[in-house]
Amino acid sequence: MALHWNDPVTAVRGIGEKKASLYRRLGITRVEELVRHLPRDYIDLTRICDLAESVMGERQLVRAEIVGKSGEQRIRKGFSIFKVEAEADGLRLTITFYNARYAAEALRIGQSYLLYGEVNGTLLHREMESPMVIDSARAGEFLPIYPACAGLSSKTIARDIEAALSSLDGPIPEILPGDLLRQQALPTLDWALRHAHRPRNLAECGKARDRIAFEELLIFSAAMLRLRGARDLRRTEPIGPVSLAPFLGVLPFLPTAGQRGAIEEIFSDLSSGRVMNRLVQGDVGSGKTLVAAAAAYAVWKGGLQSAMMAPTELLAEQHLRTMRGFLAPLGMRVELLTGSVKAAGRREIERGLKAGEIDLLVGTHALLTGTTRFSSLGLVITDEQHRFGVAQRSALSSKGRAVHTLVMSATPIPRTLSLILYGDLDISLIRELPPGRTPVSTYCIDSKKRERAFRFVRDRLDEGRQAYLVCPLVEETGEETPGTGGLISAVEYAKRLGEGAFRGYSVGLLHGRLRPAEKEAVMSRFLSGEIQLLVATTVVEVGVDVPNATVMMIENAERFGLSQLHQLRGRVGRGRYPSSCILITDAKGQTAAERLRAIKGTNDGFRIAEEDLRLRGPGDLLGLRQHGVPGLEYADFSAGAPLLEAAQRAAAALLREDPALDAPQHVSLSQAVARLIGRVGERPN
Numbered sequence: 021m022a023l024h025w026n027d028p029v030t031a032v033r034g035i036g037e038k039k040a041s042l043y044r045r046l047g048i049t050r051v052e053e054l055v056r057h058l059p060r061d062y063i064d065l066t067r068i069c070d071l072a073e074s075v076m077g078e079r080q081l082v083r084a085e086i087v088g089k090s091g092e093q094r095i096r097k098g099f100s101i102f103k104v105e106a107e108a109d110g111l112r113l114t115i116t117f118y119n120a121r122y123a124a125e126a127l128r129i130g131q132s133y134l135l136y137g138e139v140n141g142t143l144l145h146r147e148m149e150s151p152m153v154i155d156s157a158r159a160g161e162f163l164p165i166y167p168a169c170a171g172l173s174s175k176t177i178a179r180d181i182e183a184a185l186s187s188l189d190g191p192i193p194e195i196l197p198g199d200l201l202r203q204q205a206l207p208t209l210d211w212a213l214r215h216a217h218r219p220r221n222l223a224e225c226g227k228a229r230d231r232i233a234f235e236e237l238l239i240f241s242a243a244m245l246r247l248r249g250a251r252d253l254r255r256t257e258p259i260g261p262v263s264l265a266p267f268l269g270v271l272p273f274l275p276t277a278g279q280r281g282a283i284e285e286i287f288s289d290l291s292s293g294r295v296m297n298r299l300v301q302g303d304v305g306s307g308k309t310l311v312a313a314a315a316a317y318a319v320w321k322g323g324l325q326s327a328m329m330a331p332t333e334l335l336a337e338q339h340l341r342t343m344r345g346f347l348a349p350l351g352m353r354v355e356l357l358t359g360s361v362k363a364a365g366r367r368e369i370e371r372g373l374k375a376g377e378i379d380l381l382v383g384t385h386a387l388l389t390g391t392t393r394f395s396s397l398g399l400v401i402t403d404e405q406h407r408f409g410v411a412q413r414s415a416l417s418s419k420g421r422a423v424h425t426l427v428m429s430a431t432p433i434p435r436t437l438s439l440i441l442y443g444d445l446d447i448s449l450i451r452e453l454p455p456g457r458t459p460v461s462t463y464c465i466d467s468k469k470r471e472r473a474f475r476f477v478r479d480r481l482d483e484g485r486q487a488y489l490v491c492p493l494v495e496e497t498g499e500e501t502p503g504t505g506g507l508i509s510a511v512e513y514a515k516r517l518g519e520g521a522f523r524g525y526s527v528g529l530l531h532g533r534l535r536p537a538e539k540e541a542v543m544s545r546f547l548s549g550e551i552q553l554l555v556a557t558t559v560v561e562v563g564v565d566v567p568n569a570t571v572m573m574i575e576n577a578e579r580f581g582l583s584q585l586h587q588l589r590g591r592v593g594r595g596r597y598p599s600s601c602i603l604i605t606d607a608k609g610q611t612a613a614e615r616l617r618a619i620k621g622t623n624d625g626f627r628i629a630e631e632d633l634r635l636r637g638p639g640d641l642l643g644l645r646q647h648g649v650p651g652l653e654y655a656d657f658s659a660g661a662p663l664l665e666a667a668q669r670a671a672a673a674l675l676r677e678d679p680a681l682d683a684p685q686h687v688s689l690s691q692a693v694a695r696l697i698g699r700v701g702e703r704p705n
C-alpha cells in the first residue's frame with residue numbers, strides 16, 4: 021500500500037493505535053515526523069573489537085559464541101536475572117540479562133552473535149550486562165540507534181522507519197529550491213533522510229546529516245531575517261536627537277570607548293523613527309548599566325517612560341541604586357517594583373506610573389507580565405537575558421505598541437552564533453573594561469593543594485574580605501540518585517566546611533533548589549557581609565555585585581564551560597581589593613588542560629568564548645543541549661560554525677532575491693519558515 025508523507029503513523033505497516041500512542045510521546049504523529057526521527061548515534065558494525073584488547077568500561081562490539089546458559093534466577097517478584105556464558109577471542113565472557121528472558125532465550129548455544137555493550141570484568145573473564153544483540157548478517161553496516169522511550173525500543177523504531185521508507189509513494193518532498201541544491205552541492209532531502217537512517221559509511225552519514233542540518237539552519241536563519249525585516253517596518257515617533265552632555269556631566273567618570281559607541285548606536289536607533297531592538301553585549305563589569313541609564317535618559321528627554329527588568333529582586337535593587345545615582349541628579353524619578361513591595365506602595369507606584377510621574381521603573385520580570393500600566397512606555401531594558409531568547413522578547417515587545425527594547429547580556433558569544441540567539445537584534449559590543457581595575461589572578465591547582473587554598477581563603481576572610489566557593493554538586497546535572505541526591509552532598513559540603521576548615525566563620529549555602537525568596541535572603545546576607553564564605557552552585561553566576569568578595573574558588577572546575585568559569589570569575593575583582601580565582605581540578609587529559617589554560621591566560625570573555633567554541637562546539641556553549649532552541653533539533657553543531665555560516669549566507673541571498681519568499685520555487689521553504697516563526701512566537705521558552 022502506498023504511504024503518503026502526511027499520513028498518520030498508523031498508516032505504516034506494523035504501527036497500531038497502541039504503538040502510535042507511544043510515538044506521540046516522542047512527538048511523532050505523522051509519517052514525516054517518523055522519518056525525520058534521526059538516529060542519535062550509529063554503531064559501526066565494521067569495527068568488531070578483539071575482546072582481549074577491549075577497553076574495560078567502554079561500549080564495544082564483540083563477536084562471541086554462546087557456550088552455555090544458566091536458567092533464570094528470580095531475585096524477587098518482577099525482577100529476574102538470566103546468565104549466558106560465551107567465548108570470544110579465546111576469553112570467557114559472561115553476559116547478564118535483567119528481566120529480559122526473551123533476549124537470553126533467543127540466543128542459541130553454538131551460534132555466534134555480535135554483541136554491543138559495555139565490557140567489564142577481569143583480564144581473563146570479561147562480562148557484559150544487557151548487551152544489544154545484533155544479527156551477524158549485518159556485520160559491515162552502520163546500525164542506527166534511535167532516541168527511544170519506554171515501550172518503544174530503538175530496534176522497533178528502526179523497523180518502523182524502514183517500513184515507512186520502503187512504502188512511501190514517491191520521493192520525499194523537497195523543501196530547498198533546486199538552484200540552491202545545485203549551488204551548495206547538496207543531495208536531495210530524499211537521499212539525505214534515507215542515508216541518515218541507513219548509511220553505508222561514515223562519509224555518507226556525514227553528508228546526509230549535513231544536508232538535514234543545513235536545511236534546518238537555513239530555515240532558522242531565514243526566519244530570523246524575516247523577523248528582523250518585519251521589525252524594521254515598525255515605525256514610531258523619533259526621539260531626539262538628544263544631547264548627551266548633561267548626562268555625561270553628572271557621571272563620576274568618563275565612559276569607555278565601548279560604552280560611548282553603544283550609547284551612540286542607541287541614540288541613533290531612537291532618533292531613526294524605527295523601533296529599536298538592540299543587544300548590548302559586554303563582559304561582566306564592562307559597565308552595561310551606564311549604557312542602559314543613558315538610554316533611559318534619552319527616552320525621558322523624548323517624553324516617554326522606561327522599564328528595566330532584572331532576573332532577581334536583589335539585582336533589581338542593585339539596579340535601582342545605580343540608576344538613581346545616575347539619573348536622579350538629572351531630575352528623573354526612578355522607582356522599584358518587585359514582589360516584595362507591599363500593597364500600599366504598589367498602589368502608589370501604579371498611580372505614579374499612570375500619572376506619568378515615574379520616569380523609570382526598575383523591577384523583576386514579573387513587572388511587565390503583571391497588570392502594570394504605564395502612561396507612555398517607550399523603552400524596555402532587560403538585563404542578563406541570554407537564557408531567554410527570541411520567544412520571550414517577542415512576547416514582551418507585544419505588550420506595548422512600538423516599544424523600544426534594549427537587552428543586556430554578559431555572555432559574549434562568537435558573532436556567528438549570536439545570530440542563533442539574537443538574530444532578530446542589532447548588536448552593540450563593549451569590548452573593554454573601565455580602566456583602573458585590578459585584574460583577577462587565576463590559579464589552577466589539584467585537590468592535594470586544597471587545604472593550602474583554604475588557608476589562603478581564611479587569611480582573606482580574616483582581613484575582612486569575603487569569598488565564594490562554587491561546587492557543581494547540586495542536582496543541576498539532573499542525574500542524582502533518588503534519596504541520596506547530589507543535593508545532600510552540597511548541603512553536607514557546606515556543613516563540613518563550617519565545622520572543619522571554616523569553623524568559626526560564617527558559612528552560607530546557595531543552591532538551585534532553594535525557593536527564590538530563600539535565595540534572595542542568602543544573597544542579601546552575603547551582600548551585607550553577614551555571610552563570609554558563600555558555598556554555592558552556579559546560581560551565583562547571575563550578577564549581583566559584592567565588591568568586598570575577593571576570592572572565587574571553584575571545585576571540579578573541569579565540569580564547567582569556559583564561559584561559565586569566566587562568568588563566575590567575574591563575580592570577584594569588582595572592588596578596590598586585589599582578587600583571585602582558584603580553580604580546583606584533578607582532571608588530566610588534553611582538553612581539560614587546554615581549557616583551563618585558556619581561562620588562566622586571558623580575561624577577555626570574547627576570546628574565551630571563541631576558545632570554548634573551538635574546544636566544545638556551540639551546543640554546549642549556548643546551553644542548547646540543556647534547553648534546546650525551537651527549530652534547531654538536528655543541527656548538533658558538531659560540524660561547527662561553517663555550516664551555520666553557509667546557511668546564513670544562503671538565507672540572506674534568498675531573501676535579497678525574493679524578500680517575501682513568494683516565488684513558486686520557494687513555496688515549501690516559505691511555509692517552513694512561517695511554521696517556525698509561529699512556533700518561536702508561541703513557545704514561552
Ligand code: ADP
Pocket residue numbers: 273274275276279302303304305306307308309310430454455563565
Ligand atoms: P556590567 O556590565 O557587568 O553590568 P556594571 O554596569 O555593573 O557592569 O558596572 C561595573 C562597575 O563599573 C560599576 O561599579 C560601575 O559603576 C563601574 N563603571 C562603569 N562604567 C565605568 C567607567 N566608564 N569608568 C569607571 N567605572 C565604571
Ligand code: MG
Pocket residue numbers: 308309403563
Ligand atoms: Mg550588570
